[in-house]
Amino acid sequence: MKLLLPNNVMRKMRFHMLRAGRREIGGLIMGEELSEQTFRLVDFSVDSISGTRSSFVRDDKQHERALSNFFEKTGANYRRFNYLGEWHTHPSFSVHPSSQDIHAMQDLVSCSGDVNFAVLFIAKLKWYWRFEACAYLFVREHLPSPVELIHESKAFLNYGIK
Numbered sequence: 509m510k511l512l513l514p515n516n517v518m519r520k521m522r523f524h525m526l527r528a529g530r531r532e533i534g535g536l537i538m539g540e541e542l543s544e545q546t547f548r549l550v551d552f553s554v555d556s557i558s559g560t561r562s563s564f565v566r567d568d569k570q571h572e573r574a575l576s577n578f579f580e581k582t583g584a585n586y587r588r589f590n591y592l593g594e595w596h597t598h599p600s601f602s603v604h605p606s607s608q609d610i611h612a613m614q615d616l617v618s619c620s621g622d623v624n625f626a627v628l629f630i631a632k633l634k635w636y637w638r639f640e641a642c643a644y645l646f647v648r649e650h651l652p653s654p655v656e657l658i659h660e661s662k663a664f665l666n667y668g669i670k
């Protein structure tokens with residue numbers, strides 16, 4: 509799978525990461541399906557309160573609200589714009605998923621009825637500025653596979669229907 513990362517979305521994420529400092533933050537990621545196996549990261553929710561220096565567990569209610577706002581903004585075009593997965597930061601560790609991260613994602617794709625696949629996106633800021641990220645695709649009854657991340661230099665502003 510390929511995941512395009514628009515500049516403006518990454519900038520917004522970096523802003524939250526700078527504010528959180530050494531605390532882990534995260535939430536949901538929302539994507540646009542461009543073609544089979546190619547998605548664009550178009551939005552994300554962020555919970556900047558629940559995380560600690562070494563863990564992040566999201567509060568469901570807040571993120572559900574973010575997702576329904578996203579559906580509203582994109583005209584409920586679920587086939588094209590939908591939940592893509594989860595993201596969180598590893599300010600103190602490498603961007604590779606921990607075994608706890610892997611188990612949580614495997615539970616998510618195997619236990620919840622309507623999620624067959626989900627991406628885990630992990631990011632960190634190096635030297636306060638350099639954005640590092642790593643993503644894996646989790647599919648029910650499959651081993652996680654790495655996602656190819658592609659930076660989009662042009663800002664991507666007008667998605668969906670207002």
Ligand SMILES: [Zn+2]
Pocket residue numbers: 596597598605606609630
């Ligand atoms: Zn983690």
